[in-house]
Amino acid sequence: MLTRRFPARLDRHPADTPPLRTVVVGYGYWGPNLVRNVNERPEFELVALCERDPARGQAFSAKVPNVPVMADLDEVLDDPTIDALIVATPPHTHHAICKAALLAGKHVLVEKPLATNTMDAIDLVDTANMRDVLLMPGHTFLYSPPVAKVRQLIDRGVLGDMYFVTSARMNLGKYQKDGVICDLAPHDLSILLHWIDEPIAQVAASGRSVFQPGVPETAFLTLTFEGGATANIELSWLAPSKVRKMVVVGSNRMVQYDDTAGDEAIRIYDRGMEFETPESFGEYQLTYRSGDIIAPRLEPAEPLALELQDFAHSIRTGATPRSHAYLGVEVVAAMEAAQESLLRGGVPVAVAERAERAVA
Ligand SMILES: NC(=O)c1ccc[n+]([C@@H]2O[C@H](COP(=O)([O-])OP(=O)(O)OC[C@H]3O[C@@H](n4cnc5c(N)ncnc54)[C@H](O)[C@@H]3O)[C@@H](O)[C@H]2O)c1
Structure with a gap:
C-alpha cells in the first residue's frame, strides 16, 4: 500500500518544547473554525493570520484583536520563527501555497483536498519528505x-x-x-x-x-x-x-x-x-x-480539536498522523x-x- 512508502520522520519537537508558532492562511467560511481551535489548543501559538482579502482580515481583527494580519505569504515564509502553517484557502490554491511553505521548512496542515490533481498531491508529499517537515491533509471526519x-x-x-x-x-x-x-x-x-x-x-x-x-x-x-x-x-x-x-x-x-x-x-x-x-x-x-x-x-x-492535537503530536514525535499525506494522495487520485x-x-x-x- 502507498502508506508503507513513508520514511521515518525525525523527532524534532519533543513534548516540553514551547507551543508551535503557527499562522492560519485563509479566513473565509472554514478558516474561523481553525483559528478558534488553534487559539484554544495549548500546543499552538497563533502568531498571525495570512489573508489577502482586507474585509476578511478586518473580520478576523474584530474577533482576535491582538494577532496581526499579514497579506503577503512570502513575508510569513521569510520569518524563521514560524513553525507551522494551517491552510484554509480554496483547493486550487493549495499546491502553490503548500509547496512554498514546505520549501521554506514549515510544517503544513492543509484543508481537504490536499491538491486538485494526483501529480500536485505527490509533489507536495515529495517536497515535505525532502525538507523533513510534516504535511498533513485536514480530513476532519477521521477525528469524529x-x-x-x-x-x-x-x-x-x-x-x-x-x-x-x-x-x-x-x-x-x-x-x-x-x-x-x-x-x-x-x-x-x-x-x-x-x-x-x-x-x-x-x-x-x-x-x-x-x-x-x-x-x-x-x-x-x-x-x-x-x-x-x-x-x-x-x-x-x-x-x-x-x-x-x-x-x-x-x-x-x-x-x-x-x-x-x-x-x-x-x-x-x-x-x-x-x-x-x-x-x-x-x-x-x-x-x-x-x-x-x-x-x-x-x-x-x-x-477539529483532535485533528490539531494529532498535527502537533506528529510534529513533536515523528508519528504518522491518522489523516496522513498518502491517504490524502489516495483521496485526490480517487x-x-x-x-x-x-x-x-x-x-x-x-x-x-x-x-x-x-x-x-
Ligand atoms: N473540513 C471541513 O469540514 C471543511 C469544511 C469547509 C471547507 N473546508 C475546506 O477549507 C478550505 C477553504 O474553504 P472555504 O469554504 O473556507 O473557502 P472560502 O473561499 O470561503 O475562503 C477562502 C479564504 O482564503 C483566502 N485566500 C485565498 N487565497 C489566498 C492566499 N493566497 N493568501 C491568503 N489568503 C487567501 C480568501 O480571501 C478567502 O477569505 C477548502 O479547502 C475547503 O475544502 C473544509
Missing part, C-alpha cells in the same frame, strides 16, 4: 467520534466481512467553482479509506451540471476496493435538506452512521441473511436474522478518477494505478 467508533467495530471483527457501504451527503450547499466532487467527495473517500483500509481499485461516476458545464452540483460515485468491497456515494448541493448518512453492511452486523442524529449517530443492527448452499438445484435455504439494535455511547469531542469517469460517460477508471504511477 462516530467515524472512529465504526473503525473500532471493524477492527474488532464485530461487523464481520465488509460487503458494501452506501453514503449520502446532500444539502442546499455553497456553490463552488471546483464542483461538488472536489468539495464533498473527500469526506466520504477519506472515511472509506480509513474504514476499509485498502486501496480503491476503480471509480465510476455519473452526475449533472445544471447551471454551468463542468461544475456538477450532483454526482453519484461507485467505488470498488482491491479486496472486493464496494461503496456507493451520492453527493449533492441541490437537495431540500441536510443528509449525512452512511450504511455499512457486513457479514455479522450492519451499521448506520447518521451524522445529523446527535447522540445516536451510530446504530448497530444485528440483522442479515444466512444463505446455505443448496445440495441440489432449487433447495436453497435463506434465513433472515433480525436481532437487537444498539446505539453505543460516543465520547463527545470536537473533531477524486480525479471520478472526475475523469464523469467526463467519459461513467466508464470505470482505475485509481490505485494512477496513484502508484504518480509516486513512481
Whole structure:
C-alpha cells in the first residue's frame, strides 16, 4: 500500500518544547473554525493570520484583536520563527501555497483536498519528505467520534466481512467553482479509506451540471476496493435538506452512521441473511436474522480539536498522523478518477494505478 512508502520522520519537537508558532492562511467560511481551535489548543501559538482579502482580515481583527494580519505569504515564509502553517484557502490554491511553505521548512496542515490533481498531491508529499517537515491533509471526519467508533467495530471483527457501504451527503450547499466532487467527495473517500483500509481499485461516476458545464452540483460515485468491497456515494448541493448518512453492511452486523442524529449517530443492527448452499438445484435455504439494535455511547469531542492535537503530536514525535499525506494522495487520485469517469460517460477508471504511477 502507498502508506508503507513513508520514511521515518525525525523527532524534532519533543513534548516540553514551547507551543508551535503557527499562522492560519485563509479566513473565509472554514478558516474561523481553525483559528478558534488553534487559539484554544495549548500546543499552538497563533502568531498571525495570512489573508489577502482586507474585509476578511478586518473580520478576523474584530474577533482576535491582538494577532496581526499579514497579506503577503512570502513575508510569513521569510520569518524563521514560524513553525507551522494551517491552510484554509480554496483547493486550487493549495499546491502553490503548500509547496512554498514546505520549501521554506514549515510544517503544513492543509484543508481537504490536499491538491486538485494526483501529480500536485505527490509533489507536495515529495517536497515535505525532502525538507523533513510534516504535511498533513485536514480530513476532519477521521477525528469524529462516530467515524472512529465504526473503525473500532471493524477492527474488532464485530461487523464481520465488509460487503458494501452506501453514503449520502446532500444539502442546499455553497456553490463552488471546483464542483461538488472536489468539495464533498473527500469526506466520504477519506472515511472509506480509513474504514476499509485498502486501496480503491476503480471509480465510476455519473452526475449533472445544471447551471454551468463542468461544475456538477450532483454526482453519484461507485467505488470498488482491491479486496472486493464496494461503496456507493451520492453527493449533492441541490437537495431540500441536510443528509449525512452512511450504511455499512457486513457479514455479522450492519451499521448506520447518521451524522445529523446527535447522540445516536451510530446504530448497530444485528440483522442479515444466512444463505446455505443448496445440495441440489432449487433447495436453497435463506434465513433472515433480525436481532437487537444498539446505539453505543460516543465520547463527545470536537473533531477539529483532535485533528490539531494529532498535527502537533506528529510534529513533536515523528508519528504518522491518522489523516496522513498518502491517504490524502489516495483521496485526490480517487477524486480525479471520478472526475475523469464523469467526463467519459461513467466508464470505470482505475485509481490505485494512477496513484502508484504518480509516486513512481
Ligand atoms: N473540513 C471541513 O469540514 C471543511 C469544511 C469547509 C471547507 N473546508 C475546506 O477549507 C478550505 C477553504 O474553504 P472555504 O469554504 O473556507 O473557502 P472560502 O473561499 O470561503 O475562503 C477562502 C479564504 O482564503 C483566502 N485566500 C485565498 N487565497 C489566498 C492566499 N493566497 N493568501 C491568503 N489568503 C487567501 C480568501 O480571501 C478567502 O477569505 C477548502 O479547502 C475547503 O475544502 C473544509
